[in-house]
Amino acid sequence: MEEDIRKQLNALIDTDYKTRLLKDYPREARPVIGVPFNSLREFSLEFVGRKDWREFVQKQLSEDTFEEMLLQALIVGTAKSSSSEALEWFAQYLLKIDSSQLCDASCLAFHPAIEYPEETLDFIRPYLESSEGFEQRFAIVTLLDYFVTIDSIDRTLTLFGDVRPTTRYAQDALAWGYEVCFLTFQQKTIYALRKSNLSYNYFNSIIDRIQNSPRTSEPQRKIVADLRR
Numbered sequence: 001m002e003e004d005i006r007k008q009l010n011a012l013i014d015t016d017y018k019t020r021l022l023k024d025y026p027r028e029a030r031p032v033i034g035v036p037f038n039s040l041r042e043f044s045l046e047f048v049g050r051k052d053w054r055e056f057v058q059k060q061l062s063e064d065t066f067e068e069m070l071l072q073a074l075i076v077g078t079a080k081s082s083s084s085e086a087l088e089w090f091a092q093y094l095l096k097i098d099s100s101q102l103c104d105a106s107c108l109a110f111h112p113a114i115e116y117p118e119e120t121l122d123f124i125r126p127y128l129e130s131s132e133g134f135e136q137r138f139a140i141v142t143l144l145d146y147f148v149t150i151d152s153i154d155r156t157l158t159l160f161g162d163v164r165p166t167t168r169y170a171q172d173a174l175a176w177g178y179e180v181c182f183l184t185f186q187q188k189t190i191y192a193l194r195k196s197n198l199s200y201n202y203f204n205s206i207i208d209r210i211q212n213s214p215r216t217s218e219p220q221r222k223i224v225a226d227l228r229r
Contacts, residue, residue, distance in 0.1 A: 009043070030063075030064065031065050032066045037108065040071060044074035044078065053079045057076060069097075069106075070102060070105050076089050077110050077112065078109070083112055083116035083120075094135050103141065103169070113146040117152075121147070121155075125139075131166045136167070137169045140170060140174050141177075144173075144180045153184070154188065156177075161197070171205075175206045176209065183210075183215050183216065207227055207228050
């Protein structure tokens with residue numbers, strides 16, 4: 001079965017996508033086949049509705065490649081299950097993440113955040129304080145993917161303000177999170193940044209991230225420049 005799945009994945013390879021993904025992909029991480037996320041998501045739907053999807057994920061899917069790991073997350077994240085079952089599975093999955101690319105793509109597959117938002121917030125809070133970079137990054141990216149909304153922005157900015165990144169992966173994710181918050185809720189993010197206790201250097205790196213975003217307008221760049229410490 002593993003060989004059959006690999007053959008099907010090989011048929012979905014996009015060489016241009018693979019080249020782009022590998023540009024910043026760590027050498028020590030799992031090999032990449034080269035299947036775009038949307039193609040892999042569509043492929044996963046074949047297995048989501050199966051009654052034996054749990055057995056399929058546990059016993060018939062390999063963990064040898066980027067795509068096979070992500071396929072597991074897509075199936076578990078979408079298949080019908082309880083919040084406790086899905087979150088327990090993802091807790092084990094996080095231990096196996098070996099690149100920011102897999103981390104961020106897995107967040108997009110983390111559909112329990114849509115169906116069980118409060119349980120998800122309780123789940124990710126401890127990871128915001130983790131010393132493991134990909135665990136902390138997963139929690140941050142989950143917030144920016146699912147909780148930058150009118151109903152949750154205040155809570156998200158409060159959580160961001162309490163994060164102390166322990167690795168470059170987490171630091172980059174938090175700057176990205178503030179960028180998304182600023183572009184969506186500018187005034188709330190400015191207020192949160194002004195009252196934050198972020199270090200001088202890290203605060204200014206967040207400002208740089210927002211200013212350098214192609215989505216930031218010239219008037220917004222001037223506003224952000226005034227925040228620099």
